[in-house]
Amino acid sequence: MIERLWSRVRGFLRSLTGQIFLLLTIGMSLAAMLALLIAEQSRSHDFQQWRMQRVVASAEDIGHRLQRDPKRVEAMLAAQQIMGAALAPEGIAVAEPDAELAKALRARFGPGSNPEASQVPAGFCFPRLRYDPSAGAAGVVNAPRPACWIVRFTDSTGARRSMALNLPRMERPPSMMTNPLYMLLIIIASAGLAIIVSRIVTQPLRRLEHAAESFSLSLDPEEIPENGPEEVRAALSTFNLMQRRARAGFAERTQLLAAISHDLQTPLTRLRLRLELVENEELRARLLQDHQAMQTLVKEGLDLAASTETQEEWSVIDIDSMLESMVEDAQDLGAPLRFAGGCGGTIRAKPNALSRCISNLVSNAIKYGGEAEIGCFRQGCRLVIHIRDKGPGIPSEQLDQMFEPFTRGASGQPGGRPGTGIGLTIARSLALTFDASVRLMNAEGGGLVALIEMKA
CATH class of the missing domain: 1.10.287.130 (Signal transduction histidine kinase, dimerisation/phosphotransfer (DHp) domain)
Structure with a gap:
């Protein structure tokens, strides 16, 4: 079961449809994941920009307040009465200044402000005993401490200001790239679209393949409708x-x-x-x-010449009745032909061409094998008529050569006796007129079998 499934999968992936499907699935999945990664990076960058703008806006607001009423604002900052702002604790150095944030502050306060800014651990700004959000807000339990920035600048009076600014810490949701279910959804969606596209793309090739197969089996197939791109x-x-x-x-x-x-x-x-x-x-x-x-x-x-140019109309034939009638006619003429069994049902063929094809093969079998038997069986969606003789057979490497015009086997073998060597050529040409094929094979236990295969 597993081997059969693996064989089918391997066969599909070797086909053009399978290769297009695989290429599109991998390509679209990687493209979707890359687009998702870029979107997350862009969202992270936008968040960082928004947070920097809020820090700059807070610093600018405190700066304007200090210009209007410096003593009162300094007292409020010292008492932490302004939400989101306080005086910077003593002894905290700006170890890793944020150049981009400093540039934005310089644009607000002027070139002589000489601003410095850096994010520091929240514990430096808010000692644990003095900051407990769960005590002053409902529904806030074990909330993370706010993000804290130390901002220093020189105001218009020449005074050096140092303050601690904080914003609520916003935890970003986990990345979708780490969610296997989301990745699986991308792959499934890509595979679904890929199989549809691959089938649409290869449909004209399948039509061409079927037309080529029909042309190999018939000299007069229908032309392919010329539509599509x-x-x-x-x-x-x-x-x-x-x-x-x-x-x-x-x-x-x-x-x-x-x-x-x-x-x-x-x-x-x-x-x-x-x-x-x-x-x-x-x-x-x-x-x-x-x-x-x-x-x-x-x-x-x-x-x-006549076998390749038959203009006979198609008909529905009771194959068992036809074979039994041909056997009876041959026996009436003294030919050693026996009916081996039928397969039931009807087929669509050209009656005269089929009868001449069978007669040619039967005559060949009796001539070179001494006697013959005829019958039919079904094999999937195909119907097979078999004519078997009792002769010595033909070497396997020469079986296909027997259908070439004027080809005969070696002396003492079927086809090696006097004859023109075009009997099998005529039989195959007649079979092509009703979309059938003729082939030879050596039978188990001796003898040669001629098979006429056609659509059931």
């Missing part, structure tokens, strides 16, 4: 043009073969009449035998 339409148009040119080439070759074979009939007939006049009986018999071989070759050439 401009590049896709151009590719589909080029493929349709290739199909038309290939069909035109097949038709031209077939017409040429048919014309040659037909034109040879007349001189062959005259040649036979003249051969009958040869007085030497032995010589006449050999010449007539050669003449008969030539006539057979011409006839099968015409059959080959």
Whole structure:
């Protein structure tokens, strides 16, 4: 179960759809995480700027108050009667001055203010015994101490002022980058979008793949509708043009073969009449035998031409009835053919082309195997007709070569006896006209099996 699932996943990732899916998922996930990180950094920077502005505003407010009533404000600062501000404790040095904050204070107080500012631990500004927010506010328990800044500057009177400013400490929420659930949500969303995009992108390629497969199984497939983006339409148009040119080439070759074979009939007939006049009986018999071989070759050439240009209409066929009828007809003529069993149901095919294809394979099996049996079975969504003979078989490396025109096996093997060598070529050409395929295989226990595979 696990191996099968892993095999399917590996097969998917090797496909173009899988590779686009993987690339988009990783890319979009990383892009989302990077955007989230940048947003958090920007939010942190904005928070720092806001906090600095509040410190500057507090310092400016206290500075203006000191200018108006310095004694009273100093007393209030000493008694910590101004919320958020107090006199700076003695002996606290600005060890790490905040240059950016000092620049903002200089802009408010003037270039001669010589400001200094730095954030210090809250304990320096508010001793534990003198600052307890839970005692003066409802709902505040174990609240963190405010953030504290020491600010020093020279006011317009030349007096050096030193104060401690505080703001409520605001804890930032935890980063989403550390939340695995949020990261998982990003990956799932990216994967969902990636699978949709990858299927949309590869859909034209799948159409092209199916069209190429149909063209490999049939000489006259339907053209692909040319729709979609401009590049896709151009590719589909080029493929349709290739199909038309290939069909035109097949038709031209077939017409040429048919014309040659037909034109040879007349001189062959005259040649036979003249051969009958040869007085030497032995010589006449050999010449007539050669003449008969030539006539057979011409006839099968015409059959080959006709097999690739059939214009027969499609029909629904009861395959079992058809096979049983062909077996009965062959047995009536004394042919050693046996029906091995049916598969039930109907198929859509071209009746005459299918009948000629089967007859060709049956004749070949009886000729080279002595006897044959025929039957059919279903394999998934395919229907397979099998014709088996009792001959010695063919070496595995030569099976595909047997479908080449004028190819015969070695002497003593099926196909190695006298013949033209285009019987299997005709059978395969006929099968292509109804979107089927023909192949050979050696049977277990001896003999050769010819298989016609088509859509059920």
